[in-house]
Amino acid sequence: MPAGCDIAFTLNGVKRELNVPAGMSALEMLRDKLGLTGTKYGCGEGECGACTILVDGRSMNSCLLFAADCDGRELVTIEGVATTPRGERLRDAFVANGAVQCGFCTPGLMVQASSLIERQPCATETEIRRGIEGNLCRCTGYRKIIDAIATAATEKSHE
């Protein structure tokens, strides 16, 4: 029986220590071991972006990341993003613009949008479209999502 690996990392600002099997993905760790089910399992191969999290400040597909590779890193999930001022602005803008239908892609899109706005506070529509290329939404046709991200970005730039 493999012993698994002991890892220590920061999750949404809180230090965590955990023993994980060597082959476990960060997504499985978050959802199944830690109960943070806001991060969604969509395709499991990096195509859909539903499992997007921030790792050391950069957005990544948690389904493509080994849990063991999280050792020493800083992870932020949708649960962490949601409590930041930017996350709150994004949530309000998604609601106001009707950017949520089934809601499955929403956590990943909010994490990706948060990362996008942080890097490009004055993102144009083209830049927003490019920025969410890795997030699939099968309901909305993206128009309302793009509007929501633009709304949240504009509010920030007015601060």
Add this chain to the structure above:
Amino acid sequence: MSVLETYRAPQSLDEAAGILREGNVTVLAGGTDVMPQSRIGKLKLQPVLMSLRRVPELRGICEEGGTVRLGALVTISELLESALVRERLNVLWQACDHFASDQIRNAATVGGNLCNASPAGDTLVPLLALDARAVLVSKPNGKLQERRVPLAEFFTGPGRTVRTGAELLAAAEVPLPPRESVGGFYKHGTRPGLDISAIAIAFVARREGKALRDVRVAFGAVAPTPIRAPRAEAALEGRAPDEPALEAAASAALGEIRPISDLRASDWYRRELVRNMLKRVIDHACRM
């Protein structure tokens, strides 16, 4: 079924090469290929999963003596953010701009892209056109040893390279092209993001008056490996990129590619793309 037992994260190149020498190792960089390929059984994980992320020697982009060294762990995002890559290796920068999605660019590495050796690998085609070399490191008898392989000899088939099981790809080395170089990259897919190329083209040359010199043309997804097209290059060498020269290059290229039909495109369509888009890529690059 995976037999993966342990995860190891060496902290130096020396330590990593030592672990590799012990055998039964799957090398992990960004994970964007290793994870999905192991899930579907395309890649059989070895008992030891060795993550390279703590090996400092594999990081960073630097230029010295006319050679740019791209550490194997440099991510696609880091290439995009590098002024040196954008200004001096623009053909590579263009390919990175078309690479998958932001989430994958933040994790995927140049070393992983090279070792995965997909015929459609996005950075492989511009690196071939830039005459890059793979730097392979091993520790055969207690001492680190390096060998350099031109990328044109690095790939041996889909997913296969000349890298042995005891070797690590440490870096890609790219001779810095002269400032008067021109270059262009084109990737054909059905959508801009997250698409695997139906074909990819990279072109690099130096302008001498109107004439093109040191012409290099590379293609992706039209043969079992990414390829250089020496006959297309010869058709352009020393000539101005006018219609007859471009036509000659396109005809030569059609004799050098061996496309297959798959779910992304038929072999006929790939040939049509190469014939038309090679001319456009060169023409566009030379008008810039």
